[in-house]
Amino acid sequence: MCKTHVLSVKGPKAPFEKTIIERRELRANDVLIDIKFSGICHSDIHSAFDEWGGGIFPMVPGHEIAGVVSAIGTEVKRYKVGDRVGVGCFVDSCGECEYCLRGDEQYCTKGVINTYNSLDYDGNPTYGGYSQKIVVKEEFVVRIPEVLGLDVASPLLCAGVTTYSPLKKWNVSPGKKVAIVGMGGLGHLAVQYAHAMGADVTVLSQSMNKKDEAIEFGADYYFATSDPATFTELANSFDLILNTVSANLNVDAYLSMLRVDGTLVNVGAPAEPDQFSVFSLIMSRRNLAGSLVGGIRETQEMLDFSAQHGIAPKIEVIRADQVDEAYERVLRSDVRYRFVIDMSTM
Numbered sequence: 001m002c003k004t005h006v007l008s009v010k011g012p013k014a015p016f017e018k019t020i021i022e023r024r025e026l027r028a029n030d031v032l033i034d035i036k037f038s039g040i041c042h043s044d045i046h047s048a049f050d051e052w053g054g055g056i057f058p059m060v061p062g063h064e065i066a067g068v069v070s071a072i073g074t075e076v077k078r079y080k081v082g083d084r085v086g087v088g089c090f091v092d093s094c095g096e097c098e099y100c101l102r103g104d105e106q107y108c109t110k111g112v113i114n115t116y117n118s119l120d121y122d123g124n125p126t127y128g129g130y131s132q133k134i135v136v137k138e139e140f141v142v143r144i145p146e147v148l149g150l151d152v153a154s155p156l157l158c159a160g161v162t163t164y165s166p167l168k169k170w171n172v173s174p175g176k177k178v179a180i181v182g183m184g185g186l187g188h189l190a191v192q193y194a195h196a197m198g199a200d201v202t203v204l205s206q207s208m209n210k211k212d213e214a215i216e217f218g219a220d221y222y223f224a225t226s227d228p229a230t231f232t233e234l235a236n237s238f239d240l241i242l243n244t245v246s247a248n249l250n251v252d253a254y255l256s257m258l259r260v261d262g263t264l265v266n267v268g269a270p271a272e273p274d275q276f277s278v279f280s281l282i283m284s285r286r287n288l289a290g291s292l293v294g295g296i297r298e299t300q301e302m303l304d305f306s307a308q309h310g311i312a313p314k315i316e317v318i319r320a321d322q323v324d325e326a327y328e329r330v331l332r333s334d335v336r337y338r339f340v341i342d343m344s345t346m
């Protein structure tokens with residue numbers, strides 16, 4: 001067993017405390033990772049506040065993990081000590097079902113094991129990346145390309161793959177008109193990927209405040225959703241709308257901006273259910289969809305794509321004692337565009 005310092009919360013909305021937990025003894029196919037940076041995803045907040053229900057406390061959030069391999073199990077083949085690696089939203093799956101076999105481990109029929117706030121297949125709670133060390137099966141570890149700093153690489157492990165995956169799945173390519181709703185941690189990466197894939201990219205943000213940065217990230221157009229005229233001006237415009245907003249939206253209003261056969265894909269995950277009228281779908285044969293992170297092979301592909309296209313999040317690095325404050329700022333949409341915890345400050 002290996003002791004490690006972590007940031008944990010005792011219960012919903014409790015402040016973060018520095019505590020110590022034990023990571024499991026290395027199994028033959030495990031790697032021990034010294035975590036250097038850990039991103040703060042809005043899902044960490046939904047989870048730590050128990051907004052989605054079923055929270056397992058004490059909780060150590062964090063599924064945007066970047067670090068260096070510091071020990072390996074006897075049968076590890078892919079990694080050696082010193083390798084720069086990442087871990088995303090999940091750390092185990094059955095490996096045998098049709099979804100695991102095709103690289104969609106996140107939809108494993110036995111149930112994927114999340115990096116934190118899950119019980120593993122032995123019934124032990126999983127603890128995430130707000131931690132100095134983590135032990136993970138090598139199959140659930142990815143390699144971070146040399147050109148990406150570990151600090152900017154960390155948010156790619158969730159925010160990166162969560163936006164890259166649906167853009168690929170829905171064939172974003174030159175000529176496609178794509179809108180990204182919400183330009184936060186996920187959204188600002190989605191803009192960069194959609195642009196790199198050749199699409200015509202529109203950002204739909206609450207205010208005009210982020211316009212200049214949206215253009216820098218590769219947006220072609222930018223509109224404020226606080227202005228009702230946006231929805232009439234953009235009626236029937238998009239092939240794909242990717243919704244990255246953490247709160248409920250007027251779904252009918254967003255569907256009205258899709259062309260015939262267009263798709264609204266939700267990755268934003270508000271706790272309360274959304275409502276919409278089926279007529280918003282029927283009258284233009286539109287689609288309403290959702291997407292959960294991305295598989296391991298796809299996560300590696302996204303990292304390599306990011307390195308190749310010079311895509312990286314814009315981050316603000318914080319100390320371990322600033323996480324509560326960072327959560328408050330994310331909730332106020334006052335983050336440009338991802339907080340990353342420097343784990344050496346534990």
Ligand code: NAP
Nearest residue numbers: 042043182183184185186205206246247267268269292293
């Ligand atoms: P974030 O950094 O807080 O970004 C969310 C953005 O949504 C904000 O920056 C803001 O952008 C917009 N927004 C916030 N509140 C709003 C409101 N009331 N009305 C309209 N727009 C609002 O969060 P994130 O880390 O990107 O995560 C976004 C959501 O995705 C969360 O719900 C998270 O749990 C979910 N998520 C899902 C997956 C998945 O696999 N499906 C993976 C990761 C995260 P503007 O200022 O531009 O309007």
Ligand code: ZN
Nearest residue numbers: 041043158159
């Ligand atoms: Zn996340």
